[in-house]
Amino acid sequence: MIKKLTLTEIINLTLSIIILLLAFFTPNKDLYYGGRSFLIADILSILFVRLLPLPFTSFEIAVLQIQIFISIFLGTTLNFYGLISQFDFFLHISFGVVASILSIPFIKFFTNKLNLDINKTHLLFIIFIIFCFSTTCGTLWEIYEFSVDKLFGLNTQNNSLLDTMSDIIANTMGTIFFCIIYSYKHKKQAK
Numbered sequence: 001m002i003k004k005l006t007l008t009e010i011i012n013l014t015l016s017i018i019i020l021l022l023a024f025f026t027p028n029k030d031l032y033y034g035g036r037s038f039l040i041a042d043i044l045s046i047l048f049v050r051l052l053p054l055p056f057t058s059f060e061i062a063v064l065q066i067q068i069f070i071s072i073f074l075g076t077t078l079n080f081y082g083l084i085s086q087f088d089f090f091l092h093i094s095f096g097v098v099a100s101i102l103s104i105p106f107i108k109f110f111t112n113k114l115n116l117d118i119n120k121t122h123l124l125f126i127i128f129i130i131f132c133f134s135t136t137c138g139t140l141w142e143i144y145e146f147s148v149d150k151l152f153g154l155n156t157q158n159n160s161l162l163d164t165m166s167d168i169i170a171n172t173m174g175t176i177f178f179c180i181i182y183s184y185k186h187k188k189q190a191k
Contacts, residue, residue, distance in 0.1 A: 006058055008065035012042045034077025041068045054105040067098045092167045096134055096174020103133035123186050127179045138171030
């Protein structure tokens with residue numbers, strides 16, 4: 001069964017197409033690059049949540065779409081990276097939270113496959129999986145940035161180990177924040 005597009009997916013797809021259309025009428029390369037990146041990220045995320053046999057909720061899909069909107073539309077297209085000095089750092093913190101949220105469908109899928117109840121699985125084990133999943137996503141993103149810089153002559157890492165390490169630390173901070181909230185919520189529900 002194919003799921004219908006969510007409102008956030010429709011909004012992001014529409015915005016990316018509008019941006020690409022505007023790019024044809026202006027000499028602004030950021031519009032073209034941002035619109036193209038936005039459209040590709042949206043299509044990949046839509047395929048991701050539909051092709052994987054995971055129980056994504058509309059909330060999890062919305063969180064993913066909002067992260068794409070903030071990072072590509074605001075960050076790249078509207079140049080928030082250049083306008084707000086700590087935009088990248090806070091974006092990586094939010095990415096840690098988003099990746100943590102997206103770990104939950106994976107955990108549910110595998111606990112169901114093993115005939116386990118996620119609510120009866122030890123909290124520290126769940127926190128460990130969330131932490132590992134999210135920090136791995138952050139690390140893979142930094143590998144991606146390094147790779148596109150080297151392969152295509154870009155400068156997404158600002159030629160800086162400091163940028164890479166700051167991004168990894170920010171991602172880990174977001175992950176830890178989510179794990180604390182998840183633990184608190186889980187303990188509150190257990191009472």
